[in-house]
Amino acid sequence: QSALTQPASVSGSPGQSITISCTGTSSDFGPCNCVSWYQHHPGEAPKLMIYDVSDRPSGISNRFSGSKSGNTASLTISGLQAEDEADYYCTSYTSSDTYVFGTGTKVTVL
């Protein structure tokens, strides 16, 4: 299975909003709304930010939101802050009972 496609990098100024896309095939996104997003700071464990396309785990800021249309999922970070600078990965549960990660996006806060 091939990785989901994400832009290599996205940048924005503090306070701005940015959106990261995650594109795959209909098989990649399977029969359910099973897309999740992870924030990964170097040297730390990845952190779940969004699950089931648009749900936030307890403790995650509402500045993070997710959506999906067709074969593209998106993560939006609003009110960008310096601490948001990290790598972000999407993942999806596929129609083959497997998971596939995205290629990863480096977010830079200017």
Added chain:
Amino acid sequence: QVQLQEAGPGLVKPSGTLSLTCAVSSDSFSSINWWSWVRQPPGKGLEWLGQIYYTGSAHYNPSLKTRVTISLDKSKNQLSLRVNSVTAADTAMYYCARHLSYSFGFWGQGALVTVSS
């Protein structure tokens, strides 16, 4: 709070077997859950290796299926990973994770494994 901790040899010889364990907090391990292993080679992205249900039913990444085995030991509150016939391409940080719905909700801190002679 769910706690997971990976452990195992940090160095494995080429063609050998990589073996890691993941210790899980007892209350979490007794409940109905899926568990996964994920890895990240140096300078590369995340890669899902496979998942196992509390019943022992497992699914694997097709690209690694013939080399990867994931198992549970409920008596030890432990999740295990074995990767056979390793090469330098298997050098990576390896993470165990407990699922939250169809996502990896809780992660261990990771274990770095280097494949080298």
